[in-house]
Amino acid sequence: xxxxxxxxxxxxxxxxxxxxxxxxxxxxxxxxxxxxxxxxxxxxxxxxxxxxxxxxxxxxxxxxxxxxxxxxxxxxxxxxxxxxxxxxxxxxxxxxxxxxxxxxxxxxxxxxxxxxxxxxxxxxxxxxxxxxxxxxxxxxxxxxxxxxxxxxxxxxxxxxxxxxxxxxxxxxxxxxxxxxx
Numbered sequence: 001x002x003x004x005x006x007x008x009x010x011x012x013x014x015x016x017x018x019x020x021x022x023x024x025x026x027x028x029x030x031x032x033x034x035x036x037x038x039x040x041x042x043x044x045x046x047x048x049x050x051x052x053x054x055x056x057x058x059x060x061x062x063x064x065x066x067x068x069x070x071x072x073x074x075x076x077x078x079x080x081x082x083x084x085x086x087x088x089x090x091x092x093x094x095x096x097x098x099x100x101x102x103x104x105x106x107x108x109x110x111x112x113x114x115x116x117x118x119x120x121x122x123x124x125x126x127x128x129x130x131x132x133x134x135x136x137x138x139x140x141x142x143x144x145x146x147x148x149x150x151x152x153x154x155x156x157x158x159x160x161x162x163x164x165x166x167x168x169x170x171x172x173x174x175x176x177x178x179x180x181x
Contacts, residue, residue: 001180003029004069008076008087010035015119015154018161020075022170023117027177030065034086037062042092052096059093067103071113071180072144074135078120078128083135091138098142110143115173119152119160148173 005020012033024031037058045052066072076087083091098105116135118128128151139146150173152166153159160166 001071002069003027003071003073003177003181004065005029005031005073005075006066006087006090007031007033007035008074008084008090009033010077010079010084010086014077014157015152015160016075016077016117018158019117019119019150019152019166019170020073022167023073023173024177025174027174028181029177030069032062032065034062034090039086039089039093041089042096044095046095046099051099059090059097062090063093063097063103063105066112067105067108070111071115071147071177073115073117075117076131078118078124078131081127082131083118094138094142106142112144113147114139114144115147116149117152118149119154119163119166121153121155124151124153 005024007017007020009016039059039062040055040057043053074087076083079085097103114135116132118131120128132149132151135149136146150166150169152163154163
């Protein structure tokens with residue numbers, strides 16, 4: 001099983017990334033920090049005669065990485081009660097590539113397992129639930145298996161180290177992923 005972590009934070013070494021690193025400690029995987037890549041926002045051309053125009057960015061390479069893996073861990077802090085802009089752009093572009101005949105995207109996504117990692121404040125075990133549901137709707141739409149999620153209560157860098165429940169779940173995931181690789 002090949003595992004990919006997609007880090008959607010707007011800052012390095014944040015709480016979400018820390019939690020992902022705990023989950024993946026000693027597990028062979030590929031890690032992509034979405035902020036390292038040029039991902040253009042979508043220009044919705046679904047209903048135009050010519051369809052989507054190509055974009056000179058890194059999106060196709062990132063998408064190819066996703067499609068080459070079996071398990072995808074989507075990691076985003078909770079930003080204004082939703083996913084980060086980097087992660088949202090990544091998903092928005094699925095509208096373009098689900099229609100691109102060069103990629104058999106929907107069939108390929110049906111074979112993937114999805115996990116979600118998020119961290120935030122303002123009572124995130126309640127306020128992040130719409131984000132968790134949003135991921136669920138996305139995965140249902142494309143037929144991905146939504147395996148599990150973890151919500152951490154952390155805002156300032158390093159606060160994640162105090163969320164013992166999230167860290168315990170990270171250990172459980174870590175043990176599970178070690179059996180798969």
